[in-house]
Amino acid sequence: MLFKRNPNGIDLPYPSEITPQAIYEGRRDFIARMAATAAVGSGIWHMANREAFAQDGQKLAARANVALSTDEKLTPFKDAAGYNNFYEFGLDKGDPAENAGSLRTRPWTVRIEGEVKKPLTLDIDSLLKLAPLEERIYRLRCVEGWSMVIPWTGYSLSNLLKAVEPTGNAKFVEFTTLADSKQMPGLRSGVLDWPYVEGLRMDEAMHPLTTLTMGMYGQVLPNQNGAPVRLIVPWKYGFKSAKSIVRIRLLSSQPRTAWNVSAPREYGFYSNVNPNVPHPRWSQASERRIGETGLFQPKKKTLMFNGYDQVASLYSGMDLKRYY
Amino acid sequence: MALQLSSKQVGWVKAVVFVLSLLPFARLVWGTASGEFSDPLAAITNGSGEWALYFVCITLAVTPLRRLSGWNWLVKLRRMIGLFAFFYAFVHFVAFLWFDHFFDVAAMLQDVWERPFILVGFIAFILLIPLAATSTNAMIKRLGGKRWQWLHRLIYVVGPLAILHFWWMKAGKNDFAQPILFGTIVAVLLGLRVWWSVRRGKATARA
Numbered sequence: 001m002l003f004k005r006n007p008n009g010i011d012l013p014y015p016s017e018i019t020p021q022a023i024y025e026g027r028r029d030f031i032a033r034m035a036a037t038a039a040v041g042s043g044i045w046h047m048a049n050r051e052a053f054a055q056d057g058q059k060l061a062a063r064a065n066v067a068l069s070t071d072e073k074l075t076p077f078k079d080a081a082g083y084n085n086f087y088e089f090g091l092d093k094g095d096p097a098e099n100a101g102s103l104r105t106r107p108w109t110v111r112i113e114g115e116v117k118k119p120l121t122l123d124i125d126s127l128l129k130l131a132p133l134e135e136r137i138y139r140l141r142c143v144e145g146w147s148m149v150i151p152w153t154g155y156s157l158s159n160l161l162k163a164v165e166p167t168g169n170a171k172f173v174e175f176t177t178l179a180d181s182k183q184m185p186g187l188r189s190g191v192l193d194w195p196y197v198e199g200l201r202m203d204e205a206m207h208p209l210t211t212l213t214m215g216m217y218g219q220v221l222p223n224q225n226g227a228p229v230r231l232i233v234p235w236k237y238g239f240k241s242a243k244s245i246v247r248i249r250l251l252s253s254q255p256r257t258a259w260n261v262s263a264p265r266e267y268g269f270y271s272n273v274n275p276n277v278p279h280p281r282w283s284q285a286s287e288r289r290i291g292e293t294g295l296f297q298p299k300k301k302t303l304m305f306n307g308y309d310q311v312a313s314l315y316s317g318m319d320l321k322r323y324y
Numbered sequence: 325m326a327l328q329l330s331s332k333q334v335g336w337v338k339a340v341v342f343v344l345s346l347l348p349f350a351r352l353v354w355g356t357a358s359g360e361f362s363d364p365l366a367a368i369t370n371g372s373g374e375w376a377l378y379f380v381c382i383t384l385a386v387t388p389l390r391r392l393s394g395w396n397w398l399v400k401l402r403r404m405i406g407l408f409a410f411f412y413a414f415v416h417f418v419a420f421l422w423f424d425h426f427f428d429v430a431a432m433l434q435d436v437w438e439r440p441f442i443l444v445g446f447i448a449f450i451l452l453i454p455l456a457a458t459s460t461n462a463m464i465k466r467l468g469g470k471r472w473q474w475l476h477r478l479i480y481v482v483g484p485l486a487i488l489h490f491w492w493m494k495a496g497k498n499d500f501a502q503p504i505l506f507g508t509i510v511a512v513l514l515g516l517r518v519w520w521s522v523r524r525g526k527a528t529a530r531a
Contacts (some may be wrong), residue, residue, distance in 0.1 A: 028360075072397065078362075079362040082362060083362035084361060091497070091499060093332060093362070093363070144366075146363050189501075190496070190498065191497055191499055192496050262498055262499070263495075263496050263497075264496075266496050280439070280496075281439055281441050281442075281492070281493070281496060282424070282439075283424075283435070288363060288365050288366070288423075290362050290363055291362070293365065294356075294365075295356065295364070295365075295422075295423075298426055299423075299426075314454075
């Protein structure tokens, strides 16, 4: 039995079903119509229109990168912006949308330093102008077993890394999230050692799929999704994609990453999406696609590297059961 | 002066408690049917598990509460509350069998066997089955009060197993606030029983 979750009962065209050039336009149209329907308002839409979920953020123009995008159905915005793991704002999935209003995203600077010839401190406007913005529709797979399909706005991180001219010693990249207890009530909890730190190997960071992200669904990132600038690494579990980044350091040795420090047996440094390596407490063979999987809709099979086979060569010869 | 209720009043209290106990279930049904839950399978699994634990705690609280308050009628609610603990544990188990394994019993059993965290929860659920099955008056008669009482002391094992299961689940995120809270509640409720039985033992020895 297929339970289509279309809250307004109308079968709207999805951008993926239109020709590539129309993807961008069609999505806008879809969003506009959703907003119009929301005005009529069922109970769900009432929820969706609460401030934190409202899709009324500042627009962010971008060119569609069709080559890197999936044509799968987009996750509803209210789920992508309402169901989040961002522990700096609380442990429950709804907490970030509720609490992240206190995050001040301007002024904001990101320091890029370490094994580089040209360390830089960039504000958010300079980051937005560093390279042409692209829209990339990626699958997002959370280590907890759920997944979404999200149109992100940003550009390949390699643009930024090239600008700082890495030295020969640069083997890893470390990303640090803001940790300000005045803005982030979740820092009171001892769940992780703050600040949140994530890391990639240099070749992973330079891969074109790895995206420095400033927006989603055609607008600037909502605070709860890691505003004003975050990372998206679509072939790794979601927690590898650090949010609200204030520092990027290039290093000669592997950085200590937050979840790996907290629970090394459960969360490895690599954390590539891998259906063959179960989490100690659950299988990773399948996933719940948010907005689709329901009681009568079996889960989707999880794909190796989340379906991004083009990264497989980064790991040739590596035992991915050992380097999970 | 302890509050005493007529059997008619107890009937009313029971009806109210029955309806209240169903509210968490109704919430899960509504959140799923309305599309409010972004991740309904996780919401049902987590929600039912949490309420199973709450009801185990409430069941264990009945006797201490009755002794401390003198409200003897509380014992008349115990069976119903215990059955709700089983009900939510059953929903939790079905959610696991359905959502995690789509009713593939062999795969489910393998999962239980491979993951100690699930095994512990599974044992707690299995131990609740004979308690639910022997909850009728007829079964109490058939078993005899003494034997029935011994059997139902299995709940003293179920409580700590449920806590361990919950603890393990939260351990991955170092999120121990709730496991500590409920662990303390169960420890106090079981500790009171030990304390009372030791005192009774001493009193008997003196007599």
